[in-house]
């Protein structure tokens with residue numbers, strides 16, 4: 001918790017000057033209120049004594065006007081300054097978290113549920129806007145303003161200062177701290193209950209068809225209702241605690257005023273104190289409580305804000321230590337050729353973490369320019385890991401990976417990714433127009449180039465049948481696309497990119513054999529020519545088209561050769577091939 005606080009504080013630390021200005025303005029606002037109340041008390045008392053000339057009350061009248069006006073101005077400036085600091089800190093945080101997760105974006109999304117990542121980035125960063133506004137600034141302002149109030153009353157008599165100090169600590173610190181302690185367990189239960197309610201409601205809505213079919217919908221709805229009832233009860237309890245706390249705070253404020261009067265009246269009676277001091281003391285005591293009024297929120301929100309910061313830092317740290325900057329990596333690197341370069345991998349090893357077993361070990365192969373190499377293997381063999389290393393999403397720990405004779409580790413990430421086009425199993429479509437979705441791969445492509453790519457990938461006719469052709473928003477249409485159509489859009493995207501190396505990551509997973517064959521044919525006709533192709537798959541279909549096949553098992557290459565050579569060997573490849581054939585026959589007879 002301590003280090004989280006310090007790390008969060010460091011973001012505010014960049015704006016020390018502005019932060020202190022905001023605190024100073026906060027102090028001046030409350031100071032003006034104390035001045036206003038004090039001057040008003042003095043004016044009322046003085047006026048009640050019917051002064052002979054208005055000149056005698058002229059100073060307090062000016063004081064009331066001055067403090068009344070300046071309070072508004074200070075409050076406005078304080079809001080401006082504190083929100084300026086807050087939004088600067090938020091902008092820095094967002095940029096920082098983005099630059100930390102961007103190079104490992106796909107990796108992070110893979111490791112966790114993408115909703116978790118989004119939730120963390122959006123709501124946790126938002127939660128942190130309260131760090132300065134609710135946690136940092138109010139206690140500082142409170143201390144300064146309370147000292148001012150105490151100083152003013154202590155000027156008459158030190159005992160008044162002591163009374164006010166004790167009551168401010170009671171009302172501003174002890175009451176909120178106690179109510180926070182009393183409500184903490186209930187707060188945790190509420191958070192857990194809310195999570196359960198969301199999860200159960202989500203299950204109910206998303207799983208409704210299955211629940212209806214199995215006759216369990218009512219049971220699931222009852223669970224959601226029970227959660228809702230429990231949540232309401234917990235919230236009621238929380239509100240009760242908050243109401244008691246705020247009542248106690250008001251009681252402390254009033255008690256401070258009465259105690260002050262009780263202490264002052266005997267002094268007035270003994271003529272040790274002027275009667276005019278009475279309303280001034282009472283009013284200053286009341287006004288001083290404005291300083292501690294926001295502290296209950298500080299207590300309430302501190303835990304939640306620190307938890308949000310902790311989640312964010314965890315997310316940012318998930319990819320390991322801060323990556324060296326692109327410029328540092330590129331300092332020694334020559335630009336990669338635009339086209340036609342070979343990839344060489346030599347005894348490369350990779351693991352996901354220091355305590356993880358090697359996911360890839362002793363990997364050596366070459367992808368000469370214009371050749372087609374397939375990497376095959378069962379689930380968990382290490383295919384995706386290899387792809388991630390090649391795209392520089394994960395660093396290899398030993399051996400060498402060279403693009404055009406240059407070590408991958410020394411090349412800037414963008415330069416590496418620029419030279420690859422990826423067609424993956426999940427073609428991500430964004431809710432933009434079809435054209436914009438295709439332009440993602442190559443923002444400068446002309447309309448003709450887009451059409452050419454779509455025609456080559458045989459998706460042009462499908463697009464032209466849409467209500468607005470290439471300008472149709474993907475939206476609902478995206479979810480109605482068949483698997484084959486999605487893959488063809490992905491292929492069109494990759495074609496538009498016009499990168500020298502094409503990486504296919506399980507491109508035909510989930511496609512039936514007819515669609516798969518059509519996709520393979522299109523890929524071979526329009527995508528392969530003139531490119532280096534790395535085809536990563538667990539499906540051993542269409543591999544006769546490849547120049548070389550690597551068989552991965554437990555992170556190692558156990559066999560290599562052409563489709564025919566590997567079948568002839570009757571080893572791992574042959575075993576996998578026969579298994580898949582048997583499965584296909586079984587599926588057919590079942591169908």
Ligand SMILES: Nc1ncnc2c1ncn2[C@@H]1O[C@H](COP(=O)(O)OP(=O)(O)OP(=O)(O)O)[C@@H](O)[C@H]1O
Pocket residue numbers: 111352356359377378379380381382383384385386538
């Ligand atoms: N994020 C991760 N953290 C730790 N280990 C991982 C991670 N991802 C994969 N692994 C492990 O690394 C090994 C290789 O996994 P990889 O995902 O590369 O296999 P794959 O051949 O692509 O499998 P699939 O076809 O199922 O995607 C496996 O033992 C897997 O458990």
